[in-house]
Every structure is written in structure tokens, then in C-alpha cells.
Amino acid sequence: MITCSDIIKKFKLKLRAGEQGVDRMVMNADISRPGLEMAGYFSHYSSDRIQVLGTTETSFFEMLSKEDKVDRMNKLCRKETPCIIITRGIEPPEELIAACDRKGTPLLSSDDATTSLISKLTSYLETQLAPETSLHGVLVDVYGIGVLITGDSGVGKSETALELVKRGHRLVADDNVEIKEISKNVLMGKPPQLIEHLLEIRGLGIINVMTLFGAGSILQEKRVMLNINLETWNKDKMYDRVGLIEEKLTILDSQITKKTIPVRPGRNLAVIIEVAAMNYRLNALGVNTAEEFNDRLNEQIKSQSLKGN
Template sequence: MDNAVNVQSLVEATGLKVFSGGKYLKTKQIYASDISRPGLELTGYFDYYPAERIQVLGMTEISYARKMDQDKRKEVMAKLCADAATPCFIISRYLPVPAELDVAAKSNGIPVLRSKLPTTRLLAKLTDFLESQLAERKSLHGVLVDIYGLGVLITGDSGVGKSETALDLIKRGHRLIADDRVEVYQKDEQTIRGEAPKILRHLLEIRGIGIIDVMNLFGAGAVRAETDISLIVHLEDWGPDKQFDRLGSGEQKFKIFDVEVPQIAVPVKIGRNLAIIIEAAAMNFRAKTMGYDATKLFENNLNNLIKENSNEQ
């Protein structure tokens, strides 16, 4: 079944005010993140009316409706509300709701909502919420941590020390988003967003101790609801037969939906402080995104040294 969100959730998340039809909020489902502004429909053209979308009326639509003949306005509003699949109507800027729309919406069980926001800002807010709620989702095994504002997904085999490393990072002032299971969805063409399932929110499992509530133990500043995943750190048991990138010149990617997320492999060995290593990896990744690459600097220095030695000979 397609993802859906009810109108009640939309109202709570975006600060909308209910004008009428409050009893239908929980039963009305939204399946499409696209939003319609029925300007052409107000002229009487309904051949391609997307009735399944949220319908937003702004200053342009309300001003046009005011100038319409009353009988024509009544006819058009009745057609706007004729399809029970319409989730709701939203009026921006707290503009007055046309009486004909109110009557038609009530007779067809469609909520009418209002917002104080200008239409452009309202559309952006609605779209952000709907795309996050209706996007395809998958679960990844790992721990998601916010390190200096950078979303780092720590992956690896079960028992390799992901949760213990996350606990150490939390003690160092970083924030937990999700432990064990990370729900991810594609926010846009370049961004993957990660969050915790509701049942696991703020919780961390440490072998030998059990479940701990990070927010209760470390405070609200130790947790975060969601974040963009910028880097994946894959923990692997160290072995003499395994090869790991020593210079950082090997670029690895891990594909999540349509987005390739940078990934590095970190060997796990007794005596290595993984929290400090991952913290340094996050800072180094941020430096690279800002144009500073220590690997390239080393390679340039090495090439210059080779040239100098060649000239001396």
C-alpha cells in the first residue's frame, strides 16, 4: 500500500488552524506530496483537476473568487469539492473563506484549514513535511550520530562496537540520532535523511548493561530527532590479510536509494580509540568539503621533494 499521512498530522506539524471539518482530520488521508493551486479551475476548466491533492487558495485565488458572480462561484466551489478524495482546502494569510466553499466542503466532508503564512512559504512548508512523510523508506543496520553538525552513520557487523563507540562520542559532546536501526529516506537528489524509529528514539543498547535512555542520562542536548547522512564509517575487524586505505586517497561510496554517500573503512583493533578516530574522520571530511585536502597536500609535498632530489642529482 502507498504511504499516507492523515490531515491531523499535517495540521499539527505545520501549525494550521481548522476552520471547518475538524471531525474528518483523522480519516482524511494524503497520498501525494504535490500541491494544487486551483486557479484555472476557478475559471471553470476542470478537465485536468488533480482532486487527490491538497488544494491551496492564496491571495490570487481568493481575490478572483470575490469578483465572480455568486451563482458561478457556487457552481465552481461545488465542483472543487465534488471528489471525496480531496484531502483538504487550505487558505493562506488568514484570508476569508468563501461562504460557497465552506458550504460545499462541509456537504462533502472535506476539512477547510487556514494559515497565517504567505502562500509561497506555506507551500514550501507543506511540501517539506509531505515529502518527508510520504517518501519511500528503508531500515539500515547501524548507529547514526551527529558529530559537529555532520551526520555520521556508523556501520559494521553485529558486536563490532558501534553502540559503545556512539556512547563514547555522546560523552564527548556529540548527539545520538538512532541506534541499531536507522530509518532513511531520500530528501532530494543529493540528500539522504536518517532518523530513529519511534520505539527506539533516544535509546542505546550496550551489551552487558542493556538499554539506556540517552536523553535521561545525558540531557536533551545529547540527542537529535533526525539529520542528513553525510558520511558512512564502516567498522571492520582488523586482520593481517585485510587492506585499508592509509592515505585517504581511495574514494568509496555507498548507494542509498539514488544517492551515493561517501564511505570510509576503519579497522577495529584492541587499543584503538574509535570515538576519537571517527571524530577526526568527520572533521577531516568537513575540511575536504571546504576545499582543504590533507592527502593532496602530502602528495604535493612528496612530488616537490622528489623534484628537488632529481634536480640535485
């Protein structure tokens, strides 16, 4: 959860009034510039958003009568309003300062340009307020692709991640991955702070990947793009041998590509995952080997059928 105090610290804002409300929660990632409200139209006032006042709003405000100024500021400051921010180092009107102190609405000021501050605020709030979940698995960065390795306990997820790190790839999280849905089908994964940089290897214990392999072996956060699900080889199960079967893993309201890899002695899982990541990149560029092979096979079958006739 984010409070007004967090916003102040993050963006180095100055508190000008309404100090008693600095612990108010910020629940909405949208930001408003109350231009119509300055003109007196409050019918659709989004009072649960951070309100940002720039040169346009404050210059119009100065044109109002004393009574209108007091009225507008009293209506602008509500108990559900997280805070009001004045940009470009503009001196806050005394009517706004009085209303914020009276209503307990934090009044903040910034030297940044209005558009610049709104852009940074929006990006920060969308990330911090995004839907979040956690999954049991390992997240690694392989050739720039965030690969989420899942599977039953003891199947070899951490050992495979260790081999990938030795081959020059980067570990993001082991055992537990915190995932946020920044937007539709955009999932960002990171480790819980308690187990950051750590990897558990059965029989060996917990190792610090950054200490052993250097700072270049770890990553703080990575977009989750591909799921490799490891499962013990089942001889009675038919596994995809061509690559035409498209599986998806649903996380929150988003979906990512899923590949099920059977595990048995002798299979080099790290190499398989490397190839899966490279193949994913090719598919994103429009190159699909499985579909090309299928088209070639169908063409050959059609050609032989015509010859037979």
C-alpha cells in the same frame, strides 16, 4: 502516512465544511493555488494536491456569476483532493462550503498569509512524505557531522558511540537508524521511538544516555553525512593508507562518503572517528590532505627524474 486530520492538528486549522473527509490521505507533497481553475480551465487540474485559496483566488471568484461559482466549486472538489485551505481568515464562499459538504472534501481556514502557510506546509509534507528506510548501525553527531557507524554485530559500534558521548559528542540512534531522503543526497536519521535515548552495551545491558549524561548528550535527528564502517582487521586485506580511495555508501537514491576502519585491540576508534569527522569538514571546505600529499609526491618524483637525466 499523513491524513487531513494530521494537517489540521499540526497547523491549528479550522474545519469549515466536509467533516466526513478528514481522514483522507495526503499523498502529494506539492501544493496548488488553483488560479486557472477559478477561470474555468481544469484540463491540467492537479486534483491530488492540497488546494490553497488566497486573496487573489477568492477576489476573482467573487466576480463570477452565480452559475459559474457553483460550477467552479463542484469541479474543484474531487474525491482525490485531500483538502482545500482558505488563508488570511477569509470567509469561505457559500458555494464552496456547499460543494465541500456535498463531496466530502475538507474545507479548512487559516489566519496565516498565503505564502507563509504554503512554505510551512511544503516543508512539513516533504519531510513526512520523503522515502524512508532503516539501517542497522549507530548514528552520532561528532563536531556537527552526522556519522553513521556500521559493521558486523559485536564489532564495537555501541561501545565506540559510548566513548564518543563521554568525549562530549551526541547520540542520535543506536542499533537501528530510521533514515529519510529529504532531497537528493540529503538524508536525515533519527531513532525509532521505542529505543530513543537508549544504548545497548554487551555485558552491561541497556542504558539511558540522557539520564546518565544529560540532555546535551542526545539529539533527536541529524543529517547523515559520513559512514564509518568498522570491520575486524584482516591481515590479508590492503587498507587505504593515504586516503585517495573514495568509497560511497548508497542509501535510497543518495550517496554519502564511506570510510572503512579495521578494528583490532589497541586502536582508539573514538579518536579515529573524531579525526574522520574533522577531516570530512576540511574536505568540504576544499582542503584534501591526501591529494596535496599525492601532488607533492608526484612533483618530487618528477624533479628527481629530471635530475637523473
